[in-house]
Amino acid sequence: MCDVTGERDQDPATPFYDHPTGGWGSLKGVLRQATKSRIRLGTLETLRRQNKPGGHMCTSCAWAKPPSPHLAEFCENGAKATIWDLTRDRCTPDFFARHTVTELRSWPDHDLEAVGRLTHPMRYDAGSDRYVETTWPEAFAAIGASLRGMDPKTTVFYASGRASLETSYLYQLFARLYGHNNLPDSSNMCHETTSVALKQKIGAPVGTCVLEDFEHCDLMLFFGQNTGSNSPRFLHPIQQAKRRGCKIVTFNPIRERGLVEFMNPQSPTEMLTGRGTPISDIYLQLRPGGDIAAIAGICKHLFDHGDVDRGFIAQHCHDFDAFETWTRAQSWEGIETASGLSQGDLAEVAGLFAASKRVIGVYGMGLTQHVHGGDSIGMLVNLLLMGGHIGRPGTGICPVRGHSNVQGQRTVGISEKPELVPLDKLAQMFDFDPPRDTGMTTVEAVQGVIDGSVKGFVSLGGNFARAIPDLARAEPCWAGLDLNVQIATKLNRSHLLVGKGAWLLPCLVRAERDGQKSGPQAVSMEDSLSHIHGSLGRRPPASRHLLSEPAIVAGIAKATLPPNPRVRWDEWVADYGRIRDLIAETYPDQFADFNDRLFQAGGFYRGNSARRRDWQTESGKAEFTVPPGLSALGVMPGDGVHTLVTLRSNDQFNTTIYDYHDRLRGLEGDRMIVLISRAGMARAGLSEGQRVTLVSAVADGIPRRVEGFTVTPYDLPDGCVAAYYPEANPLVPLDHHDIASKTPAYKGAPVRIET
Incomplete structure (x- = not known):
C-alpha cells in the first residue's frame, strides 16, 4: 500500500521523482521547451486562449474542457504540444536538398521533428534519393492517377487522432466513394478495446461519465492510467474531489507521480508553500495484466460480505449468476499470484467500495493493451454493476482517451467496421453504393505491408510506421509500396520509408489561421467525455504553401474520383459549416444544430445510451461476463521470462x-x-x-x-x-x-x- 504523504513504499535505492506533479517542475518543463523552440510572443496569447470557447482546442490529450475554464486551461504537455507546433524552425526544400532519405533514416526521432515545420509539398525522387519540391496541382494529379490504377481494396487510409471531425468525415467519405473500408486509426493502437468491449457489455462504445460526475463521486478507482503525463488537466477535478473527501485507489505496476501528489501551478498558496495535494489513498503496484485478478478479489470479498446491489442487478443486468459462481470459485492463492497483491489489500479496497454511494472506474491503456484487455474492461464493468454504479450522477466508467480527437473520428465514420457506420444513409445522401466488407485494422494493415498485399498507403497525420508493433520486421517492407502519401506538419520516420512513390504534403496545425473562400474556418473535435468543441486558430501559418487538412483530402479525392453532382468538394472546403451540416444530416440524434452549438461553453454532449440505463445489447440489459482466466496476459511468464x-x-x-x-x-x-x-x-x-x-x-x-x-x-x-x-x-x-x-x-x- 502507499502512504501518499511520504515515500514509505518507494524503493529509495531506485530513481524516482520526490516532488508533486505540476508545480515548479511543470513550469520549468514548459519554459525549457519554449526556449528550444524559440517561440514568439504571439504563442503566449495562443496558450491563453487554448481549450476555451472561441480558442483552439489542444492537439495533445482529449480530456474534457470545462464550461468555466481556468485562467490557464492548458497543462505542461498541452503547452509543449502547442509550442512544438509553433516553433520558428522550418524544414524547407533546401533542407531536403542537403540530405538524402537514406541519411535521414539514421537520425533519431527527436532530431527529425526538431528540424521544424514542413513548408512545401514534396515528391520523392528515387534517382537522387531526395525529396524535391513540387506543386499542389502536380501532387494531387499524380496521387490521383496512382490511386485510380490500384485496386481500392489494396490501399489503406490511416488517420491520426488529431484530425478534426470535419476532416475525418471527408476522409471516410473519400475512402468509401473510392471503394474500401480500410480505415484504421490510432484508436486501433490504444483504445479500440474499449469500443469493442463496452459495446458488448453496456451497449455504448464509449465511457458513460461527464465532467459533473467528478463533483459527486465518493470513490475513484484508477487502472493503468498515467494522469500526470497523459492527461494532466484531469488533475484539477481530481484535486477538487480529494478536498471534499472522495477516496482514490490506484492500480498500476508503476508508481506514476501524478496519482501520488499534485501541486496546482495556478494556486499561489501551493506554489509558495510547496505543499501539494495527496491523491491516492491506496496505491497498489499490481503485476502487468493482473487487473482481472485484482478486481476478482474485490468482487469475491463483496460477495462474501453481501455488499451487492441485487435489486439493480435483477432489473438491469444479465448473466449475473454465472459471474457470481465463477468469482466465488476463485482461490485467494490464485488471485494473489496473478495480481501480485495480498488478500488484505484487496479486502481494504472492497471495504471502501462497499461504503461508497457513488463510484467511478477510470482506466487507460494499462488496462486495454493486453491479450485479454477486453476481459479486463469486462471485469471493471462487472464490479461497477455490482454496486449499481453506472447510470447515476457521480458514477460510471471512464476510459481516458489519449489523442485529441481519436474518439471523435470513430464517431463520424473513421472505422473499418461497416456495422458501425450508417452506410445506408451515406448511400442516400451521395448516390453511391458503399463497400460493405470489413476493412483492415492496424494489425491487418501492417500484415498487408509485410506480405505485399497492401500497395498504397495514405496517412492523415501520425507516424504510423514508428508506432506499430513488430516495426523492425515491417520497416523494410515499406519499400514494396507503390504509393506512400503522408499528410503532416513535421518530418518523421514514416516519411522516410518511401516505397516506389512517395509524397509529403504539409498542412496547417490547429492553432493556425485557416482561411478559405468564405472566410476564417473553425473545426471541431470530441473529448473523452463525449462533448463536442469548436476550435478556431489565429496564428499565421508557418508557410504560405500550406493547405488545411480538409483541402488536402478534398484535393486528392477530386483527382481520384469520377465527378458526382452530390459530392461537392469545393463547396465543402470553401465553408466547413457545410461539412458540419453533412455530419448533422448523417448523425441527427447526436449532431442536431451542429453549427449553432459549435462554441457552446464546455462543449455540447452527444449523449450516451448506457448513461440513461438504456442497454443496447443483445439481451437488452447490461452484461455480466466471465473472463477466461485471472491474467490478461494470456500466458503467465515462465522461468527467465x-x-x-x-x-x-x-x-x-x-x-x-x-x-x-x-x-x-x-x-x-x-x-x-x-x-x-x-x-x-x-x-x-x-x-x-x-x-x-x-x-x-x-x-x-x-x-x-x-x-x-x-x-x-x-x-x-x-x-x-x-x-x-x-x-x-x-x-x-x-x-x-x-x-x-x-x-x-x-x-x-x-x-x-x-x-
Missing part, C-alpha cells in the same frame, strides 16, 4: 519526443534503458549500468531482439520490466494483441534479457 511494459516519457506525446527528460519518473538523458527492480536484477545476475539485449519470448519462430539497453533499477513488481515506446516496439509481435479488438499488447509482451 519477464513481462515488458512500454512507456511514454514525460517529455513525449505518442511518437513525438520533445526532449530526453522523464522528470516525473526521475529519469534523464537516455531512452535506451530497461527498468527492472533490484530484486529482479539480482535474480537475473544483472548489474546497474550493464548493457543488455531484450529478446521476444513469443515462440512463433520469428526472431525479435533490440540491443543496447542499459539496465536501470526501478521500483517495479516482480517479473516486470519496462522500456520506452517506440524504441521497444520491435519486441511486441504483430499477432500479440487483444483477442477481440486486435489492439497490440504493448503493456504485456513476454521478453528475455540477454547479457
